[in-house]
Amino acid sequence: xxxxxxxxxxxxxxxxxxxxxxxxxxxxxxxxxxxxxxxxxxxxxxxxxxxxxxxxxxxxxxxxxxxxxxxxxxxxxxxxxxxxxxxxxxxxxxxxxxxxxxxxxxxxxxxxxx
Amino acid sequence: xxxxxxxxxxxxxxxxxxxxxxxxxxxxxxxxxxxxxxxxxxxxxxxxxxxxxxxxxxxxxxxxxxxxxxxxxxxxxxxxxxxxxxxxxxxxxxxxxxxxxxxxxxxxxxxxxxxx
Numbered sequence: 001x002x003x004x005x006x007x008x009x010x011x012x013x014x015x016x017x018x019x020x021x022x023x024x025x026x027x028x029x030x031x032x033x034x035x036x037x038x039x040x041x042x043x044x045x046x047x048x049x050x051x052x053x054x055x056x057x058x059x060x061x062x063x064x065x066x067x068x069x070x071x072x073x074x075x076x077x078x079x080x081x082x083x084x085x086x087x088x089x090x091x092x093x094x095x096x097x098x099x100x101x102x103x104x105x106x107x108x109x110x111x112x113x114x
Numbered sequence: 115x116x117x118x119x120x121x122x123x124x125x126x127x128x129x130x131x132x133x134x135x136x137x138x139x140x141x142x143x144x145x146x147x148x149x150x151x152x153x154x155x156x157x158x159x160x161x162x163x164x165x166x167x168x169x170x171x172x173x174x175x176x177x178x179x180x181x182x183x184x185x186x187x188x189x190x191x192x193x194x195x196x197x198x199x200x201x202x203x204x205x206x207x208x209x210x211x212x213x214x215x216x217x218x219x220x221x222x223x224x225x226x227x228x229x230x
Contacts, residue, residue: 036221043120043207043221044158090157101148102219106157 002027004093006105013081014113021076021108023065023091033074034092034102035065044090050074061085081112116142116212120222127198128230135193135225137208143188144210148219149181152205164191198229 003026013019025031032051036044048059055067065076076089088109092102117140127133137147145166150158162183163171170183180202182194191210195202207224 041123041205041224041226043118043223044209046220101160101163103160104157 002031002093002103004091004103004105006089006091006108008108009106010109010111012111012113015083016080019078019081019085019110019112021089021091021110023074023076023105024072025074025091025093026072027093031074032094033065033067034094035059035063035074035076036090036092036104037061038088038090038107047076047089081110083112083114086110086112116140116210116220118144118208118210118220118222120206120208120225122225123223124226124228126228126230129199130197132194132196133198133227135195135206135208135227137191137193137210137222139189139210139212139220142210142212144191144212145188147185147191147208147210149183149191149193150207150209152207152224154205158207161193195227198227200229203227203229 005024034049035047037047038044047063048057050057050067058064063078065074067074088107090107091105094102119138119140121136147164149161151161152158160173161176164183164185166185166188172178185191205224205226209219209221211219
């Protein structure tokens with residue numbers, strides 16, 4: 001069965017510094033990987049996805065993620081954090097042979113300090 | 115991106131009553147919608163897959179008689195929490211797939227249910 005792990009409950013970073021939110025996955029076959037962001041009392045907003053192609057995926061709001069097959073990781077990154085990036089981030093995986101069901105990680109709260 | 119709207123955003127009800135939450139795809143047709151439940155400080159748990167014109171597919175452990183799902187049109191799915199109890203209080207989020215592209219799921223803003 002496919003699964004996603006986000007090992008950090010919270011990540012703290014100073015504004016202007018680079019940020020990384022970690023995600024590792026377990027899935028049979030080639031994975032479809034996603035990152036979503038959630039602001040308080042709101043639904044999820046799509047940031048980016050990896051299905052095939054370049055391992056470095058660029059997404060919304062300056063975020064990017066690097067797919068690493070050997071390490072089964074899909075870490076979310078941003079070169080320079082903004083206070084407004086503070087939110088809850090979810091990594092998700094879907095097996096290519098499956099339906100559109102997404103399996104979400106437990107989420108990582110990003111706190112960017114001014 | 116595509117827009118998915120949920121209504122109501124907030125609802126407070128008394129124990130024993132039923133509450134209906136609507137999920138609409140505003141600018142696209144969605145043959146499949148998904149209902150998730152999110153507990154405080156936890157991840158989203160898929161409750162059921164809603165298919166237009168057919169019965170919903172429920173995940174293991176989700177009571178289909180408790181959480182009634184109807185997908186009567188290509189733009190509307192409803193979740194009805196029947197005989198609500200305080201433990202049903204949660205944040206409910208729907209999502210809808212646009213087109214045939216893999217993973218193009220769009221999420222609603224969520225509906226917070228509080229059962230007194």
